Amino acid sequence: MSNKNNNNEDRLLPVKNRTEPFWLCERDTILQNARTTSELPNQTDIVIIGSGLTGAMISYHLYNEAEKLGKKINIIMLEADEVCSGATARNGGHCKPIPFIGYRSERSKHGKKVANDLLSFEASALKQYADIVTKEDISCDMNVTRAFDICFKQDDAIEAKKDFEARIKDFPNYVKEQDIRTVDDPKELEMLTGVKGGYYGASYPAGHLWPYKLATSLIRISIGKGLNLQTHTPVLSTRESKFHSGKWEVRTDRGIITCSQIVIASNAYTSGFLPEFKDLIFPVRGTVSSITPSKNFQKGSLPGPLKYTYGFRHGKGEVDYMIPRQGRGRIPGLGNQSIILGGSKGTYLKDLNQWYNNKNDNQQLPGAENYFKNFMKNYFIGWNDGNENGNVDKVWSGILGYSADLLPYVGEIPDKPGMFVCAGFTGHGMPRIPGCSKAISSLVISKLQNGFITANAQKKFEDSLPKPYWLTKERYTSKVNLIKSAMGQGEEDKTKGALENSDEAVLAARAVRAKL
Numbered sequence: 001m002s003n004k005n006n007n008n009e010d011r012l013l014p015v016k017n018r019t020e021p022f023w024l025c026e027r028d029t030i031l032q033n034a035r036t037t038s039e040l041p042n043q044t045d046i047v048i049i050g051s052g053l054t055g056a057m058i059s060y061h062l063y064n065e066a067e068k069l070g071k072k073i074n075i076i077m078l079e080a081d082e083v084c085s086g087a088t089a090r091n092g093g094h095c096k097p098i099p100f101i102g103y104r105s106e107r108s109k110h111g112k113k114v115a116n117d118l119l120s121f122e123a124s125a126l127k128q129y130a131d132i133v134t135k136e137d138i139s140c141d142m143n144v145t146r147a148f149d150i151c152f153k154q155d156d157a158i159e160a161k162k163d164f165e166a167r168i169k170d171f172p173n174y175v176k177e178q179d180i181r182t183v184d185d186p187k188e189l190e191m192l193t194g195v196k197g198g199y200y201g202a203s204y205p206a207g208h209l210w211p212y213k214l215a216t217s218l219i220r221i222s223i224g225k226g227l228n229l230q231t232h233t234p235v236l237s238t239r240e241s242k243f244h245s246g247k248w249e250v251r252t253d254r255g256i257i258t259c260s261q262i263v264i265a266s267n268a269y270t271s272g273f274l275p276e277f278k279d280l281i282f283p284v285r286g287t288v289s290s291i292t293p294s295k296n297f298q299k300g301s302l303p304g305p306l307k308y309t310y311g312f313r314h315g316k317g318e319v320d321y322m323i324p325r326q327g328r329g330r331i332p333g334l335g336n337q338s339i340i341l342g343g344s345k346g347t348y349l350k351d352l353n354q355w356y357n358n359k360n361d362n363q364q365l366p367g368a369e370n371y372f373k374n375f376m377k378n379y380f381i382g383w384n385d386g387n388e389n390g391n392v393d394k395v396w397s398g399i400l401g402y403s404a405d406l407l408p409y410v411g412e413i414p415d416k417p418g419m420f421v422c423a424g425f426t427g428h429g430m431p432r433i434p435g436c437s438k439a440i441s442s443l444v445i446s447k448l449q450n451g452f453i454t455a456n457a458q459k460k461f462e463d464s465l466p467k468p469y470w471l472t473k474e475r476y477t478s479k480v481n482l483i484k485s486a487m488g489q490g491e492e493d494k495t496k497g498a499l500e501n502s503d504e505a506v507l508a509a510r511a512v513r514a515k516l
């Protein structure tokens, strides 16, 4: 099946003939093109837009919450393309919370407590994944290990060290509980990590899994409880119903659904049907590869399989990330143990057209394949018997949803009661999606049950989610865009619209950031 509406070509929607990621080598052939009902129903309680990890987790939580209340709910999940074929099927599979890098900057914007909340929130994701995977017995190769962050530039090492010292001074117990260990001595770092050339490193708990398998398993569970999944059904627009007060209409090229609530889980593509998000969430193209370990990095040889996951920090915006898959299924060590390596940003960041506001994951990023081919031998001691391609099996691209202020938007849209958003993960969704999807679900279910969000539900939401993630009116109307500067490209705060390029723009940007 394909999207037949040619008028949709300029719209921000997933493109056709996309590069093939490793993670889709075992597609769920039942869900892939599924339509639970052949006709699109014309009404329901809730429409979820998007079937990636966010949509999947939200539907899972909504059915669980409804069950606890003894309430029957009807949900339709609309997916523009195949099931779960966006960022969740194209990412690095890496659940790596940020433990301290950037702490001082967040502290200066939000104060100590909130800066710490942001980091602790990410750290808690690992347990949330483990709990769901264990409870539902999901086969998604989940592996809990330690991540090593390595700084390759002396300046970055100095800044990272200052961030660590600041967080441990402010919150010694959190750092201890999270078991963050730093390594100052480059030689020791090399011995521990097997990686050449780092100045400073830190290790802490992290994990990896097969995101597509987790998401599709959760969708299957939801279908068992009544979810109606409709793939190849792009949402084109939404509007308030003229006929049913307080309800919404979701328009697709297969018909219109009237519903009480809409939950938007379309990440990078959100402005494709909700123009209000055009200046808030931007499609940003990234790239990942899969690599077969060379013989001496396999079992029974020395140094043997990699144990840690990695973040390779080469400079502002230039971060590579890697996970060593431990095999398939529930028994680690069996089957394919590919290394998944993403990043290569140094090869294309300077060419904005290649990545910023770019939805073309049907094309490769220039220089990426070559970069990945040389990566293992350039960085890992003893990687010496790879093939001429550096054992690279696949390279693919994918579209990340960068939010203008670099943090996800989670909540009810200020001027659209009953329409909720959980998107803008800024290339860092794995440690954020479990907590964000749970928090938004509590609001949605409260509104469905009571017709409004109760004070208790609002409190639960606010207690469980760092304040800078809340979709406040200030964030919703903000013209700040920090994306290019965060990637080391261009000046900070080049705002759009009426305030463009003025001193007021910079002042306004600062004021908004101060409030976040």
Ligand SMILES: Cc1cc2nc3c(=O)[nH]c(=O)nc-3n(C[C@H](O)[C@H](O)[C@H](O)COP(=O)(O)OP(=O)(O)OC[C@H]3O[C@@H](n4cnc5c(N)ncnc54)[C@H](O)[C@@H]3O)c2cc1C
Binding pocket: 012, 013, 014, 049, 050, 051, 052, 053, 054, 055, 078, 079, 080, 081, 083, 084, 085, 086, 087, 088, 089, 090, 091, 092, 093, 094, 095, 096, 233, 234, 235, 236, 265, 266, 267, 268, 269, 270, 272, 273, 286, 287, 288, 321, 342, 397, 398, 399, 400, 422, 423, 425, 426, 427, 428, 429, 430, 431
């Ligand atoms: C190359 C790459 C590498 C990454 N690596 C990592 C990593 O290692 N660690 C990490 O934490 N994060 C990583 N990320 C980010 C992470 O993958 C995302 O944050 C996460 O997958 C977002 O999940 P989601 O469900 O919100 O979005 P998606 O998985 O993109 O799902 C959104 C879904 O909405 C559908 N959709 C879009 N428009 C419409 C419409 N109009 N109607 C209906 N459906 C629509 C899409 O087709 C898609 O299936 C990476 C992302 C990419 C692209």
